[in-house]
Every structure is written in C-alpha cells, then in structure tokens.
Amino acid sequence: MAIVKTEKLSKIYNPDTVPVHALRDVTISFEEGEFTSVVGPSGSGKTTLLNMIGGLDKPTSGSVEIDGTTITGMSDRELIDFRLKHIGFVFQHYNLIPVFTALENVSFIMLLQKREKSEMENRAKSLLEQVGLSDRMDARPKQLSGGQQQRVAVARALASEPRFILADEPTANLDSTSAMNLLDIMEKMNREQNVTFIFSTHDQRVIDRARRVVYMVDGKIDRDEVQK
Amino acid sequence: MKTLLIIAWRNIWRHPGRSGVLIAAIIVGLWAGVVTVGTMNGMLQQRVSYLIDSEVTHLQIHNPEFLTERLAADYIPDHDEITGWLSQDERVRSFSPRVMADGMLQSPVKTSGVRIRGIDVEQESATTTFHENMIEGEYLDAGVRNSVVMGKSLMDEHGLRIGNRIVLTFEDAQGELTSSAFNITGIFRSASTEYDDRNLLVRKSDLYGLIAETPVFHEIAVMLHNEDDATAVVDDLNEAFPEITARTWRQISPELSTLIGLGGYMLYIVTLIIMAALAFGILNTMLMALFERMREIGMLISIGMSRKGVFIMIMMESVLLTLTGTAGGFLLAWLSIGWLGRNGVNFEAFADGIAELGWDHIVYPVISTQEYVAILLVVMFVTLLASLYPAFKAIRINPLEAAKDT
Numbered sequence: 001m002a003i004v005k006t007e008k009l010s011k012i013y014n015p016d017t018v019p020v021h022a023l024r025d026v027t028i029s030f031e032e033g034e035f036t037s038v039v040g041p042s043g044s045g046k047t048t049l050l051n052m053i054g055g056l057d058k059p060t061s062g063s064v065e066i067d068g069t070t071i072t073g074m075s076d077r078e079l080i081d082f083r084l085k086h087i088g089f090v091f092q093h094y095n096l097i098p099v100f101t102a103l104e105n106v107s108f109i110m111l112l113q114k115r116e117k118s119e120m121e122n123r124a125k126s127l128l129e130q131v132g133l134s135d136r137m138d139a140r141p142k143q144l145s146g147g148q149q150q151r152v153a154v155a156r157a158l159a160s161e162p163r164f165i166l167a168d169e170p171t172a173n174l175d176s177t178s179a180m181n182l183l184d185i186m187e188k189m190n191r192e193q194n195v196t197f198i199f200s201t202h203d204q205r206v207i208d209r210a211r212r213v214v215y216m217v218d219g220k221i222d223r224d225e226v227q228k
Numbered sequence: 229m230k231t232l233l234i235i236a237w238r239n240i241w242r243h244p245g246r247s248g249v250l251i252a253a254i255i256v257g258l259w260a261g262v263v264t265v266g267t268m269n270g271m272l273q274q275r276v277s278y279l280i281d282s283e284v285t286h287l288q289i290h291n292p293e294f295l296t297e298r299l300a301a302d303y304i305p306d307h308d309e310i311t312g313w314l315s316q317d318e319r320v321r322s323f324s325p326r327v328m329a330d331g332m333l334q335s336p337v338k339t340s341g342v343r344i345r346g347i348d349v350e351q352e353s354a355t356t357t358f359h360e361n362m363i364e365g366e367y368l369d370a371g372v373r374n375s376v377v378m379g380k381s382l383m384d385e386h387g388l389r390i391g392n393r394i395v396l397t398f399e400d401a402q403g404e405l406t407s408s409a410f411n412i413t414g415i416f417r418s419a420s421t422e423y424d425d426r427n428l429l430v431r432k433s434d435l436y437g438l439i440a441e442t443p444v445f446h447e448i449a450v451m452l453h454n455e456d457d458a459t460a461v462v463d464d465l466n467e468a469f470p471e472i473t474a475r476t477w478r479q480i481s482p483e484l485s486t487l488i489g490l491g492g493y494m495l496y497i498v499t500l501i502i503m504a505a506l507a508f509g510i511l512n513t514m515l516m517a518l519f520e521r522m523r524e525i526g527m528l529i530s531i532g533m534s535r536k537g538v539f540i541m542i543m544m545e546s547v548l549l550t551l552t553g554t555a556g557g558f559l560l561a562w563l564s565i566g567w568l569g570r571n572g573v574n575f576e577a578f579a580d581g582i583a584e585l586g587w588d589h590i591v592y593p594v595i596s597t598q599e600y601v602a603i604l605l606v607v608m609f610v611t612l613l614a615s616l617y618p619a620f621k622a623i624r625i626n627p628l629e630a631a632k633d634t
C-alpha cells in the first residue's frame with residue numbers, strides 16, 4: 001500500500017482576487033522506502049505539492065491520503081497532531097530553534113511526542129552520531145555551518161520516527177560539498193533503515209541521486225521516471 | 229513544561245539590551261511604586277496611631293444619649309461601677325474619665341465655638357500622650373484656679389497669651405447657661421490644627437463643679453495592653469453595663485478605619501498606574517520578539533507543536549521577563565524601605581502644610597508581606613493582560629511561514 005496518495009489535487013491561491021493555479025488535478029502516490037525527487041522550474045508547484053502532502057496547507061479540491069488516512073478535511077488541531085506523529089520535515093532554511101543546542105533541537109520533537117526521557121536522550125545522541133555531529137551536540141545553530149544545521153534538521157525529522165520525510169529544497173542554501181554530504185546521509189538512511197524521503201530540488205546533481213524523479217510543469221506532473 | 233520554560237528564559241536573553249531595558253524599567257517602576265505605597269502606609273498608620281495614642285484611645289464609654297444630643301445632663305450613670313470594672317480587668321492598661329461641655333469662648337477679638345474637656349491630669353497622662361503636645365507653659369497648673377490650656381492656633385486667632393483670662397459659656401446639667409472665667413496656663417499644638425482650633429483642656433474638678441452638684445463624667449477613654457482585644461472588651465462592657473455604650477476606635481472614628489483602608493486602595497491604584505505604563509513596554513517587546521520569530525514559530529507548528537504550547541511559551545516569556553524585573557524591584561524596595569523605616573522620610577519642607585492637615589512630617593514607610601503579594605498579583609494580572617495580544621497573534625501564525633522562500 002502507498003504511504004502517500006493524492007487524488008486530483010488542485011490548489012488555487014487567491015481565488016477571489018488574482019487566482020493562481022499552483023496545482024492542477026495532481027494524482028500521484030509514493031511507496032514506502034522511496035527516495036524521490038520532485039523537480040521542475042521555479043513556480044511549477046513543487047512547494048505547493050509538498051505542503052499539501054505534509055498537511056501544512058489545504059487543497060482547493062482533491063484529497064491527500066496518508067497510510068490510508070485522509071488528512072484533507074482534518075481540523076487544524078488534528079493536523080498538527082498528525083504531522084507530529086507521522087511526518088518529518090526538513091526546510092530550506094534549516095529552521096532550528098536558535099536557543100537550543102543541536103541535542104536539544106533533536107530531543108524537542110520527541111518531547112512534543114511525550115516520549116520517555118532516557119529514550120529521548122539516547123536516541124537524539126545516536127541520530128546526531130549518524131549525521132556525523134557527535135562532537136557538536138552542545139553547539140547552538142549559530143555555531144554550526146549551514147550543512148551542519150541541515151544535518152541536525154535531518155536528525156530532528158528522523159527523531160520522531162515519521163512514516164516519511166518531506167524536504168523542500170533542502171540543499172538550496174548549501175554549497176555543493178555540503179549538499180552532496182547531506183545527500184550521502186539521506187541516502188544511507190534510506191538504504192539502511194528504509195526511511196522514505198520525498199524532496200524537491202532544481203539542482204541537477206541532486207536530481208541525479210534520486211531513484212525516482214517526478215517532473216512538474218505548471219502545476220501538473222509532466223513525467224514520472226525511475227532512474228537507473 | 230520545563231522545556232517551555234527553558235525556551236522562554238533563553239528567548240528573553242536573545243536580545244539582552246531590549247529585555248534589559250524593559251526589566252530595568254520594571255525594576256525602577258516597582259521600586260518607586262512600593263516605596264510610595266510604603267510611605268503612604270507609614271503616613272496613614274502614624275496618623276492613626278497618633279490619634280489613638282493622643283486622644284481617641286482604643287475604646288470609649290459614653291451615655292448613648294450623649295452621643296447624639298451632647299448635653300451635659302447625659303453623663304455616664306454608674307460611673308464608679310464601670311471604673312471599678314475597668315480597674316480589675318487585666319486587658320485594660322489605663323483609663324481616663326473626661327467631663328465634656330460644648331460652649332463658647334469669648335475674647336475681646338471674637339467668639340469661637342469650642343469643646344471644653346475636663347480631665348484628671350494624672351489619669352489622662354497615664355492613658356494618652358496628649359501631654360507631649362504641650363509647647364509652652366504647664367499641662368494644667370494645679371496652683372492656678374480654673375486653669376485652661378489652649379491650642380496655639382486658637383490662641384493666635386484671639387491674640388491671647390499665657391496668663392490671659394478667657395470667659396467660657398456652656399450649659400450645665402440642668403440646661404442652664406453658665407459662664408466662668410479661666411486662666412491660660414499652657415499652650416499645645418497637636419498634629420491637627422483643626423483639633424487645636426476647637427478643643428480646650430481644663431481640670432475635671434473645675435468643670436464638673438460648674439455643671440453639677442456631684443462629680444459627673446461624659447466619657448471614659450480606655451487604653452488596652454493589646455489593641456486586638458478592643459472588640460472583646462467592648463462586648464464585655466456593653467454586656468455588663470446595658471445603660472452605657474462602649475465603642476472601639478474603629479466605631480468611634482470610622483474615618484480612621486477608612487484611612488487604613490485607603491492605604492490598601494492606594495496600593496492598587498499606584499501599582500495599576502505604574503503597570504499600565506509598563507504594559508506598553510511589555511506589549512511592544514513581546515510584539516517585536518514575535519515578529520522576528522514568525523518563521524521559527526511557523527516551524528514549531530509545522531513539526532507538531534500545539535498552538536496551546538505556543539501560547540504558553542509566549543505567555544511564559546513575558547511572565548518570566550516581568551518576574552525578573554519584579555524580583556529586582558522588590559529587592560531594591562525592600563532594602564530602601566528597611567533603611568527608610570529606620571531613618572524616616574523627612575517632609576520638613578512641607579511641615580506647615582502637613583501639620584495643617586494633621587500629619588507627622590517624619591514618615592517611617594512600612595509595607596507588609598501581604599502588600600508585596602498584592603502588588604505581585606497586580607503585576608502578574610497586567611502582564612498576562614498585556615501578553616494576551618502577542619500570544620493570540622502567535623497562535624494564529626501559519627505553519628507555512630516556515631517554508632517561505634525569503
């Protein structure tokens with residue numbers, strides 16, 4: 001069964017003033033263990049699609065189903081809880097809590113999930129090790145490079161044991177070494193722990209690393225290919 | 229909860245300058261407020277204790293008729309039984325019977341309505357501190373017949389000096405007008421010019437001789453060892469002697485009770501005014517903090533922090549911010565009030581005007597723990613109120629803020 005399934009998903013911004021058709025009848029599904037890139041020119045609707053799948057925004061029409069649960073139509077409160085339990089997020093701007101250390105940032109999401117204290121700390125430490133930051137656990141975001149911050153963000157997304165991780169342009173703010181390093185880490189997690197990643201990008205070298213590539217143009221799926 | 233507290237606390241120190249200015253403003257505001265309230269308290273309490281100690285006493289006994297009619301005929305029945313009871317009661321420290329007459333003072337200059345109070349110098353001195361108000365001459369010179377002491381202001385009005393004679397006219401117990409000449413032997417100045425303008429003191433024996441054949445008294449003023457017993461003693465007296473009325477100082481002088489209550493009222497007013505000003509600072513600081521954290525809060529909501537959690541986080545931040553200022557302000561205030569409580573605040577510059585109103589010019593500020601708590605509650609109330617708007621704004625932040633491109 002697919003983890004994510006959209007059905008004729010459409011999104012029109014400003015329907016009453018200057019309508020923008022950001023998504024037009026997108027029907028697509030993603031399976032467990034995928035390592036998929038959503039690509040397309042700027043304005044093609046990548047962010048909008050990811051926001052719909054992540055339950056951050058509501059479609060104008062159509063629906064999103066996650067693990068057999070339709071999230072379209074859920075209340076704001078239900079959506080927050082659903083995101084906390086089932087979806088991991090990595091943002092373009094890292095978006096860590098600046099007053100928290102790397103370790104605290106990773107633990108925080110498990111705290112929101114009300115997990116055991118001891119389990120939280122051990123898990124956060126092991127995740128930071130996995131992303132190669134075992135010696136920077138007590139550093140605050142400001143003291144970390146962009147690449148390091150984004151690795152903390154990946155560790156945080158993974159900490160909540162989500163069904164899949166959504167990453168909108170995760171490498172857009174990184175230099176190419178950091179970007180490839182981040183991709184290495186994501187790929188390794190995907191291979192070894194079967195973590196599902198759906199990420200958007202317009203960087204060809206990042207696209208090359210994806211196993212499935214979904215091409216978008218004008219709010220529609222143009223092509224959907226499996227590489228290699 | 230603990231984590232939210234940690235975030236809130238660290239967020240405060242993200243901008244040490246901005247938070248510091250607000251905290252400093254709260255410290256200074258509350259320090260000034262508490263010292264002001266303490267000084268007012270001190271003034272009011274000193275005023276009340278002064279009036280109790282010098283004149284009103286803890287409780288007084290009258291013939292109920294006298295309280296409304298003020299006639300010389302309405303003297304206290306069973307005077308000896310009552311004084312006997314008072315002498316034996318252990319709660320009573322001392323008492324002083326007084327003969328009273330309302331009458332007229334005539335001098336070549338003018339005529340004034342006055343209250344003539346006949347006292348036993350020894351008993352009165354043991355009961356009240358009125359003798360401390362004497363500024364010239366003797367309290368009541370036993371060597372002089374019909375000796376009288378007068379207030380300074382009344383003397384000045386009539387252009388009188390020690391050794392002058394005055395004529396007092398009043399009703400006796402039969403309702404007949406009687407006049408008699410008195411010799412001025414002393415001058416007093418109490419804390420109230422109004423009192424000084426209206427009251428004359430004479431020896432009780434000189435006065436009741438003119439009012440009735442036998443000694444009569446219209447008022448017995450009673451001081452207790454402990455003021456807290458006043459209500460109980462009054463109840464016992466009214467029970468034992470149904471034909472008289474005993475009243476505590478609060479009943480005798482409701483305005484004194486009101487004064488004490490006024491102090492509490494002023495506390496809320498002063499704190500509210502100061503906090504109303506500070507509320508804008510809190511609102512401004514929290515809104516600034518909020519606007520620069522839109523993306524961060526959007527992220528928190530995106531990853532699954534409840535809006536309730538965001539609300540609590542913002543409220544905690546402003547509460548911690550004001551609590552820090554409050555702690556500082558209270559500490560400063562506590563130190564200053566400790567010092568001023570020992571050394572007094574001198575209002576010498578206004579001494580004349582203050583005496584006119586009946587106040588001491590050296591004030592020893594006091595403030596109780598309950599008053600600190602009351603101020604803290606007002607501060608918290610205003611803080612919560614001022615943070616409601618930013619907090620409600622925060623919980624309406626769209627999670628998409630986190631994903632915005634810029």
Ligand SMILES: Nc1ncnc2c1ncn2[C@@H]1O[C@H](COP(=O)(O)OP(=O)(O)O)[C@@H](O)[C@H]1O
Pocket residue numbers: 013014020021022040041042043044045046047048049
């Ligand atoms: N909040 C919004 N309001 C109005 N138009 C928007 C909004 N967000 C995106 N759009 C428009 O929707 C279209 C798709 O945007 P987006 O999903 O961000 O594309 P991409 O991520 O591929 O660059 C664009 O034309 C964009 O201008």
Ligand SMILES: [Mg+2]
Pocket residue numbers: 046047048169
């Ligand atoms: Mg985009």
